[in-house]
Amino acid sequence: YPRQQILTDLLKLIREKREAGFRPILMLDANGSTFSDEKFRTFQQEALLEDPYYSKFHEMPATYMRGRKRLDYILMDVGL
Numbered sequence: 001y002p003r004q005q006i007l008t009d010l011l012k013l014i015r016e017k018r019e020a021g022f023r024p025i026l027m028l029d030a031n032g033s034t035f036s037d038e039k040f041r042t043f044q045q046e047a048l049l050e051d052p053y054y055s056k057f058h059e060m061p062a063t064y065m066r067g068r069k070r071l072d073y074i075l076m077d078v079g080l
Contacts, residue, residue, distance in 0.1 A: 007043045014047045023077040024049065030073065049075035 014024045026049060
């Protein structure tokens with residue numbers, strides 16, 4: 001359950017920073033297929049973060065030369 005704990009801890013930190021007036025930007029290097037797509041989407045929705053690349057192009061960018069799974073993310077507060 002350490003993988004889920006990472007998302008839980010990140011969500012808590014993002015909420016704390018947002019309450020302090022910050023607009024979070026999360027850059028994540030998720031090597032090794034750390035999260036399932038469903039769990040990560042749920043985290044992204046709960047954290048109120050959006051993927052500006054996906055929002056503009058409606059596709060996931062290739063971030064891994066030897067495969068199709070996305071490993072790198074930049075997610076931004078929906079208010080930015």
